[in-house]
Amino acid sequence: MQPLGTGDSLRIGPYRLFGVLGQGGMGKVYFGQDSSGRRAAVKVLRPELAHDQSLAQRFVREAQMAQSVTSAGVARVLGTHTDSGRPWIATEFLAGPTLDDAIRNHGPLDEPTLRAMASSLARTLAEIHAAGLIHRDLKPANIVLTSAGPRIIDFGIARPEHGLTLTTTGQVPVTPGFGAPEQVLGQRVGPAADMFSLGAVLFYAITGAQAFTGTHVAAVQYEVVHGEPSLNRVPPLLSPLIGPCLAKEPAHRPTPDQLAAVLTAARGMERVWRLGxxxxxxxxxxxxxxxxxxxxxxxxxxxxxxxxxxxxxxxxxxxxxxxxxxxxxxxGRQGNSGPYSLPPAADTPAADPTAATAEEPKPLWGPVQLLDKTTGGLVPVRDVVLAIGVPEGGLAAHDVVDGKRRWHASGPVAAAGIVTLSDALVAAVDQKGDVVTFVAASGEARWSVAVDAKYVLAADDSALYVITTNDRLRSISRSDGSIFWTVRPRVLLDAETRPRSVAGGGRLLIATAKGRVMAVDTVDGHEVWNIDDQSPMGRAGLAPVLHKDTILINGATLTVRNLTDGAERWAKTDTVDGKVQASGPPLVQDDIAYCARGSYILAFDVTDGTEVWRSPRGSYMDSSVAVQSDAVSVISPGADGGEGWEIHAMSRTADKHVWSRPLPTDAGSYWVHGDGNRFFVRAGAEVVALPVFE
Known part of the structure; x- marks a missing residue:
């Protein structure tokens, strides 16, 4: 990134600009961030071109094309302003290498990674085409690899399938070697042109070389129209998939859906973006x-x-x-020693491989009394387990390796809860209603701010969200403790218990004790969407979970919804003898959503709700679920209808129950957390750390 120049603005629309990401003949692209902390790539038309009607029209159409695509596989548009003296488009900033950078730095992709990428790109093209658009410039530089998978970017020359070209006569419409023959020849193009480009991208990704080459642009384009790619360079199992995409005739190429069906991702294939x-x-x-x-x-x-x-x-x-x-x-990286600076998050200690067992496990430590019997809670954070509501009051941290207390702060109130900030700080509320923060690993007191807080709810990259003692919702800046906004939503009035909440992607999701879930815009606090009566039979226990651009909500159904507008993507429900089987708190790992429901632990593909695993039959009701390695852990009543409680572990791959361990009877509260190849089990006041098996 280049620094801002003397002629560059410090702000465009709501975005504060940090530097220049790139520039071309039409304009510049800046890296910016709005007041809510949302990062964006802001594309701005050059001032001297703003009055060129044809260029301004192309810029407006680019914004319109990009806004019409809502697929999770593209960089979504955050905002535009095209009727001003200097039009701009702000799109989601993606922290990851482009495909050409990845190949240049790490070499060609291996076959599993290529299949995962191809499957994702095919599904995204299908969604782009379903919106009535053709991308027309799919190439390695327009594909960004993120931890959530590949994302397609830049709709600069995209157009409706029925629309006219936006390029002028004589211009090369696409990058040589990646555009389809019909594009090179100036013919009308359809969705099949994107499939040719996808084939060229996949050839490049698996071989590290372009499918069509030449000593100059005209020679490359001649090869696209008349030449044949050297498919002997492609692994034999991939050649039948890539070759048809490169067919000269559009009708002979597969559709995105056909290619995606052949490339159906194997279980665990999404891990390629998290390993290596x-x-x-x-x-x-x-x-x-x-x-x-x-x-x-x-x-x-x-x-x-x-x-x-x-x-x-x-x-x-x-x-x-x-x-x-x-x-x-x-x-660059710069240090900062102020109270609001964020210290490095501690490393999670590795698990002892000798402790892993498929037999009834010996505890790594405990049981020890860490909490009050019924209040407070437990949150594992890297190298410590945070316990709010310890017997003597306040907040304490215990080492995950041996359970020994590392530090204690007497001020925090248990009922107000705790929230971690980037796994580095922990925020709580003291008796005066001040928000207080501590370094999670050491207990060092950091910043505090008087905001009259009753509960601390959640945090995102820029703000911490609290409910005040007079039941207002308040957003507090993580950077200086200032108050961004305070609102009075009716559903939070007289909140008697702390609602479970999660924040991210410009939304704060709050699940109330009365079974209502509402989404709040983190920019100004206004309610964007809500769900009523999500909790069956008036029961609470709703625990929303954020995953990419969706939110998972349990209760009467397990529902997955768009984070931005609440539109339902899929939902699962079940009834037995006319009674709704409640879904317990969801857990997402490797794009798989787990939840307990009645007699089973169920696992669904987050993308489409396909059931991918069902546990052996038991009596799990709506327990919390923990997953580590191959082990799935859950709490249930004792066997044969006994009065006690047990912690169970099941193997996902072997599809069987592996072990059970009794828990204290009438403990009051039961919960299991999975973190760092360990299970942390709460039974009332006691906590025990158990190993997992591979």
Whole structure:
């Protein structure tokens, strides 16, 4: 990334600009962030071109095309303003390498990664075509690899299938070697042109070379129209998949749905984006952009000075890619010792492999009394287990390895709850209603702010959300403790217990004790959408879970909805003898959603709700679920209708019950958490740490 120049604005629309991601003949692309902490790639038309009617029309159409595609496989549009003197489009910023960068830095993809990428891209093209559009410029530079999978970017020359071209006569419409023959010849194109481009992209990704080459552009385009790719360079099992995409005749190419059906992802294929050098590269980019924006925000509401920002950018140490087809850019790491700076999150200790067993396990530590019998809660965070509501009051942290207490703070109130900030800080509420924060690993007191809080709800990258003592909802800046906004939503009035909540993607989701779920816009606190009567028979226990651009909500149904507008993607429900079987708190791991319902633990593909696993029959009701390695753990009443309670572990791969362990009777509260290849089990006041099996 290049520093802002003397002629660059410091702000475009709601976005504060940090630097220049790239520039071309039409305009510049900036990296920006709005007041809610949402990061964006902001594409701005050059001032001298804003009055060129044809270019302005193309820019407007690009915004319209991109906005019409709602697929999770594209960089979504966050905002546009095309009727001003300087039009701009803000799209989601993606922290990951473009495909061409990934191949250049790590070499060609292996076959499992290629299949996972191809399956995802095919599904995204199907959704683009379903919206009536053709991308027309699919190439490695327009595909960003993220921890959630590949995303297609840049709708600069996309158009409706029935529309006219936006390029002028004589211009090369696409990148040589990736455009279809009919595009090279200037003929009318349809969705099949994108499939040719996809074939060329897959050939490049698996071989590291283009399917069509030449000494100059005209030679490359001649090969596209008349030549044949060397498919002997492609692995034998992939050649029958890639070859048909490169057919000269559009009618001979598969459709996106046909290719996706052949490439149906094997179980666990999504892990390719979380393991190996490419995954490590993606994670490093995510950490770097988070560090940059956190440090800049932490410098105060006035922001980092231009000179300091330029110094930070010049000292770059990690490459990131913008989600608009721009070039890679560099950002720097700068330290900050202020109270609002974010310390590095501690590492999670590795599990002892000798402790793993398929027999009844010996505890790693415990049972020990960490909590009050009925109040408070337990949250594992990296190298510690945080316990709010300890016997002597307050908040304590225990080492995950041996259970020994590491630190204790007497001020926090158990009923107010705790929230972790990027796995580095923990926020709580003291007796005065102040929000207080501590370093999770050490207990070092950090910042505090008087906000008259009753409950601390959730946090995202920019704000912490609380309910005040007079039942207002309040957003507090993580960078300086200032109050962003305070609203009075009617559903939070007289809140008697702390609602379970989660924040991210511009939304704060709150599940009330009366079975209502509402989504709040984190920019200003207004309610965007809601669900009533989600809890069956008036029971509470709703626990929303954020996953990518969706929210999972349990209760009368297990429902997955769009985070932005609440539209339902899929829902699962069950009744026995006319009674609704409630779904317990959901857990998402590797794009699989787990929940307990009645006699089974069920696992669904988050994308479409397909059931992928069902546990052996038991009596699990709506327990919490923990998953670590191959083990799925859940709590249930004792066997044969006994009065006691048990913790169970089941194997996903062997599809069998492996072991059970009795828990204290009438403990009051039961819960199981999975983290760091360990299960942390609460039975009232007692907590025990158990190993997992592979």
């Amino acid at each position: 050098p490419l995954a490590a590269d993606i994670k490093e980019r995510e950490r770097t952009i988070h560090h940059l924006t956190t440090v800049v925000a932490a410098s105060g509401s006035g922001g980092m000075s231009r000179r300091r920002l330029l110094s930070a950018l010049a000292a770059g140490s990690a490459v990131l890619a913008a989600g608009v087809g721009a070039t890679a850019w560099w950002v």
